[in-house]
Amino acid sequence: MYIEIINEEFDPWQKLVDYKKSQLKDRKNIGACSVFLGTMRDINSGDEIKSMELQHYPEMTESYLEKISENTIKKYKIIDTIILHRVGLVSPSDPIVLVATWSEHREDAFEATREIMEALKSEAPFWKKESTDKGFRWVEPQAEISEDMNEV
Amino acid sequence: MYIEIINEEFDPWQKLVDYKKSQLKDRKNIGACSVFLGTMRDINSGDEIKSMELQHYPEMTESYLEKISENTIKKYKIIDTIILHRVGLVSPSDPIVLVATWSEHREDAFEATREIMEALKSEAPFWKKESTDKGFRWVEPQAEISEDMNEV
Amino acid sequence: MYHSLIIMVIVVKYFASISDAVGKTSEKIVLQHEMTVGEVWTDVSKNIKYAGKVMTAVNHEYVDENYLLRDEDEVAFFPPVTGG
């Protein structure tokens, strides 16, 4: 299990290859790897986005990403997981999030990667502030927040 | 859309990075990339597998992988897809199949990659022959074949 | 009136365990009358031991056993696929 919050542009595939080589080299029971990469689009809600500031709540973010990974490892037959997430000033096409899971069989990896992403989207304390021609704006979440997220 | 049947060991992540750089460089509307990598396990059905021969039906395989990609692109909002599949003599830990899809939003990429893999597993004419201490054996399919696959 | 003489030549391909059972990977077969894919399989498999499922394709498309063959068709018999 590996989690990293990254404050500068990063190469997600190189990170993945390095982790696999250093940590999973001898795991010959791996049959499946499911990866999701989220990158910054240059258009959102119809406006051109020049750049984006990714804010987070450091201590809570780390602990939530660990929790999400652990829950997923408990639920599926997962050999390992990594979550990398960018913070700071992001430009269009930059990688924002990489989630990868390894398992023996494909169903576990598919389900796990997707669940990690959904949990990250609704629970991990990150916030996006976009810079457009009209100025700055905080991004609104797309979907309803999940029920275990309580509000004041 | 890119499809390749590969007769030697290959680096799936390098292939992915190269394709992205050469074909999708200027696609700044990409927000999501979902990747599945299938690798050879060293144990199957309780036996140690020393190596595996991957046979295929060349003309039909290519045409089915194209068909699968096209169907998926029609069904979801997909920017591009690649499918790479190994044939020939494969060793434990070797990559066998790489599927990647790019889309604006994560749901499309997640669904598309999974559907391509499921269709590939049930329709694309590849066969695995394992080499164990007990000799060679053809791998049996795990699940029921889908209904549009007719049998004599 | 003449009774028309039908002579068709098809190519039959075998893969994986079916190829092992038949002992060849492909052959040309001359059909003296119209035949379905299922009838050809009955013919070519009558002296072999093969108990598993058989998938059939003609010209690289899956077809069912009732598919009526035409001259120069490429027929394939193979077990359920196991790629990926």
Place this chain on the structure above:
Amino acid sequence: MYHSLIIMVIVVKYFASISDAVGKTSEKIVLQHEMTVGEVWTDVSKNIKYAGKVMTAVNHEYVDENYLLRDEDEVAFFPPVTGG
């Protein structure tokens, strides 16, 4: 009998649009009596304009508005998250 005097110090953190609305990223608040997270929010937000949803965490765990604060708790108020 004495009426016990409760004095608790909590740290409050604000993020994203809520931090913009409050005009600060964190502050220490002294509580003279027991308070829930919801009561603290009512207090700190009484002079600001913020119409959106508010998420609350105490010591890096999500809690609901009825969570009763203890000395040295770290409270956070933030809008729904938008990472990934």
